Amino acid sequence: MKRIQPLCATVMLLLLTLVAPAQQPAQKPKIVVGMMVDQMRWDYLYRYADRYGNGGFKRLLREGFTCEQTYINYAPTVTACGHTSVYTGSSPAVHGIVDNDWYSRELQRSVYCTEDSTAVTIGAEGKAGNMSPRNLLVSTVTDELRLATNFKSKVVGVAIKDRASILPAGHTANAAFWYDGKSGNFISSSYYMKALPEWAQRFNAQQLPVKYLAKGWETRYPINSYVQSDTDNKDYEKSFGHENAPVFPHTFTGREKSAIRTTPYGNTLTFAFAKAAIEGYGLGAGKETDFLAVSFSSPDAVGHQFGPNSIEEEDLYLRLDKELEEFFTYLDKRFGKGNYLYFITADHGVSQSPGFLEEHRLPTGLLDADVVLKDINAAIATQFGVEKGVVALSAYQLYLNRPAFAARKIPLQPVIELVIEKLKAIPGIADAVSLPDLGAAALQEPLRTMLINGYNKQRGGDVILLMQPGWKDGGRSGATHGLWYPYDAHIPLVWMGWGIKPGKTYRTTGMTDIAPTVAALLNIQVPSGNIGHVVWELFK
Numbered sequence: 001m002k003r004i005q006p007l008c009a010t011v012m013l014l015l016l017t018l019v020a021p022a023q024q025p026a027q028k029p030k031i032v033v034g035m036m037v038d039q040m041r042w043d044y045l046y047r048y049a050d051r052y053g054n055g056g057f058k059r060l061l062r063e064g065f066t067c068e069q070t071y072i073n074y075a076p077t078v079t080a081c082g083h084t085s086v087y088t089g090s091s092p093a094v095h096g097i098v099d100n101d102w103y104s105r106e107l108q109r110s111v112y113c114t115e116d117s118t119a120v121t122i123g124a125e126g127k128a129g130n131m132s133p134r135n136l137l138v139s140t141v142t143d144e145l146r147l148a149t150n151f152k153s154k155v156v157g158v159a160i161k162d163r164a165s166i167l168p169a170g171h172t173a174n175a176a177f178w179y180d181g182k183s184g185n186f187i188s189s190s191y192y193m194k195a196l197p198e199w200a201q202r203f204n205a206q207q208l209p210v211k212y213l214a215k216g217w218e219t220r221y222p223i224n225s226y227v228q229s230d231t232d233n234k235d236y237e238k239s240f241g242h243e244n245a246p247v248f249p250h251t252f253t254g255r256e257k258s259a260i261r262t263t264p265y266g267n268t269l270t271f272a273f274a275k276a277a278i279e280g281y282g283l284g285a286g287k288e289t290d291f292l293a294v295s296f297s298s299p300d301a302v303g304h305q306f307g308p309n310s311i312e313e314e315d316l317y318l319r320l321d322k323e324l325e326e327f328f329t330y331l332d333k334r335f336g337k338g339n340y341l342y343f344i345t346a347d348h349g350v351s352q353s354p355g356f357l358e359e360h361r362l363p364t365g366l367l368d369a370d371v372v373l374k375d376i377n378a379a380i381a382t383q384f385g386v387e388k389g390v391v392a393l394s395a396y397q398l399y400l401n402r403p404a405f406a407a408r409k410i411p412l413q414p415v416i417e418l419v420i421e422k423l424k425a426i427p428g429i430a431d432a433v434s435l436p437d438l439g440a441a442a443l444q445e446p447l448r449t450m451l452i453n454g455y456n457k458q459r460g461g462d463v464i465l466l467m468q469p470g471w472k473d474g475g476r477s478g479a480t481h482g483l484w485y486p487y488d489a490h491i492p493l494v495w496m497g498w499g500i501k502p503g504k505t506y507r508t509t510g511m512t513d514i515a516p517t518v519a520a521l522l523n524i525q526v527p528s529g530n531i532g533h534v535v536w537e538l539f540k
Contacts (some may be wrong), residue, residue: 012022018463027342029498031284032145032333032518036086037320038079038164038300039481041308041349042070042490048128048228048317050219055325060344064496065538072348073446073483073510074489075484076395080113080163081454082121082347082511083295087140087168090532091453096137097167098459103392103399106388110392111135114166116191121180123187123196123204128180131162132191133171133450138529140170141515142291148174148287148524154281157293158186158274160261164295164347174281177273179266184209184257186273199280203273209257212265217250219315220322229311235475237312238305246306255364262305264319266298275330284335285503289522294348296320307353307479341498345514346491351483356478364470367428369393381424384410390419395454396482397435397461412462419463431466450484453531495538 037042045057052058060066067253074080074091076099084090084097097113104111114131121129128502139147142155149501157169157176166189167178175193177186177200185204188196196204211464223232237246240262242255252259274294283290299316306312331340357364373393380389386408392399398419405412416434423432439450451464467473469485481488491511499521512532519526520534 013160026339026498028289028522030289030335030339031278032289032341032522033343034087034099034168034291034293034518035342035343035344036083036164036168036293036295036490037346038161038295038297039303039348039350040346040492041487042068042301042492044317044345045492045494048314051318053325055328056321057324059325060326060494060496062503064342064494065500067493067504067509067513067535068504069508070345070491070493070513071446071486071508071510072489073450073512075447075450075489076454076482077348077484077488078395078482079300079347080159080167083164084136084140084167085511086345086347086514087134087142087170087293087305088527089136089141089512089519089532090138090527091512093139093453094529094531095454096135096456096459098454098456099395100163102394102459104459105399108391110394111526115161116189116231119189119191121187122190122193123200124180124183124185126180126182128162128182129187131166131189133166133169133173134191136167136171139527140168140525141518142168142293143170143525144519144525144527145289145291145522146170148522152286153259153288154283154286154290155285156277156281156283156291156297158277159295160270160297161264161295161300164297165293167534168293168295174315175277177277179261181261181268185199197280198310199276203276204206208269208272209260213252213255213260213263213267216252217248217263217265219311220222220318223248223311225344226311226314230309230356231315231387232311234307234310234355236353236359237307237310238478240305246310246312248311251333252495257305261298262301264298264316266300267296267299267316267320267323270296270298271293271327274327278334284340295437298353302358303350304478304480307356307477308350309356338498339498341518342496343514343518345493345511348481349377349490350479350481350484350489351470351484351487352474353479354470354472357470358476362470363468364472365428366476367426367467367471367473369473372423373398375426376422378418379416383418384408384415386410389415392461394461395453396465398463398465399461400463416463421444421461423465428471429465430468430470433464433466436462447484450489487500492517501540503537504505505535507537509535 116132157165159165162178
């Protein structure tokens with residue numbers, strides 16, 4: 001027996017030596033999947049948790065690392081700014097994407113965040129593809145990945161919204177695709193390619209939007225089981241234009257191509273195209289780490305129309321949970337569990353519908369921006385003799401007609417003071433501040449810093465108005481976002497997969513911390529305009 005023991009020990013040591021390399025984590029992930037859910041408030045991780053399955057959101061919370069107190073650290077809280085800030089680690093003050101649209105003093109008109117007159121549509125007729133990231137002033141973490149690997153890493157953006165695909169994918173992406181409701185196709189731009197890849201053409205030829213919505217939209221489960229939602233027919237929900245009331249079941253005969261973005265099937269379509277893009281480009285199959293930036297735009301459309309307390313919203317998230325589970329299974333099989341890095345976050349949250357708040361005796365009210373603009377211009381005309389003294393109102397910022405005041409040799413300061421005085425007298429407006437003077441403004445934190453981070457001197461306005469919490473610009477039905485309050489600014493952030501140990505932190509983290517954390521995990525440079533910090537708890 002004494003002779004056998006050393007032999008056994010030797011054999012065991014040899015076996016451990018052989019097994020050990022297989023237990024070591026890969027030096028880098030095969031692919032990073034950055035997922036953004038448009039209008040996903042932080043509490044949606046938990047609100048419907050008793051009905052989530054074990055493989056979707058619950059798997060994320062079980063296997064992943066959750067940053068429970070992640071906030072947007074600028075205002076306004078809108079789609080273009082959110083997608084850009086996540087991938088640049090920067091804020092509108094630096095990266096220049098100050099809203100979905102903003103007023104250009106140079107062009108004297110509104111500019112769309114990704115418009116590009118030098119680009120043409122690829123994959124359909126019309127101007128829906130006349131887009132590019134050229135208005136973005138800094139690099140993205142996806143750009144930095146391409147630079148770090150001498151452009152061997154592949155980067156692809158996918159979303160229904162053009163801005164939600166283009167801005168995360170960055171300047172150097174291999175491709176970005178978005179959905180054209182007129183043709184029913186995923187399309188792109190000549191900025192990226194001369195023609196759609198064959199795999200994308202085959203995908204579009206399936207006409208999936210028509211197939212998905214041919215059966216209409218009914219609740220996945222019996223409608224009386226949706227206890228986390230309001231009753232089905234509320235007067236503060238918006239109906240589809242062809243329906244008499246905002247109630248289930250919803251039918252879409254003849255409207256499938258354009259209507260899909262306002263149903264859960266928009267998510268289904270996006271998942272399907274994301275998988276097709278992974279396979280079409282062979283993402284994750286090379287020596288370098290690739291990156292898929294995918295955004296789900298339908299939750300935003302459904303939330304705007306029906307509000308966060310609707311059965312439609314609950315049904316959408318129950319379906320999204322199931323599809324997320326299926327997507328994780330797909331990633332596990334294709335790349336191997338632990339061989340891909342995944343994170344999920346949102347571009348912004350959402351407020352309650354004013355009608356809902358009113359019904360439950362919570363503070364709310366309505367503001368009409370057009371009326372505000374008309375009244376301010378009337379006051380300016382009376383006091384200074386300048387017609388249309390404010391030429392635009394965007395991202396709650398008022399743009400003064402500087403050339404008109406300069407022509408009359410009228411200093412801007414007294415005009416700004418008048419505008420602020422008039423704004424403060426309007427019900428629903430909590431405050432108004434001169435944008436060039438934000439640094440000295442008597443504002444509490446984090447509001448002052450959020451406004452400074454959201455103000456770009458070249459593209460911003462002259463005065464910003466601050467609405468009261470719970471108030472909405474527009475009608476009492478539906479819901480919106482854009483303000484600095486937590487319901488718009490508190491977003492989910494969960495990491496899972498390669499290099500991630502289960503856990504959570506309640507330390508306050510920012511949307512701009514995501515890009516530098518990805519960069520640290522991949523050992524690459526942070527984006528050129530980065531102001532964020534690494535979520536160091538991931539590395540403990």
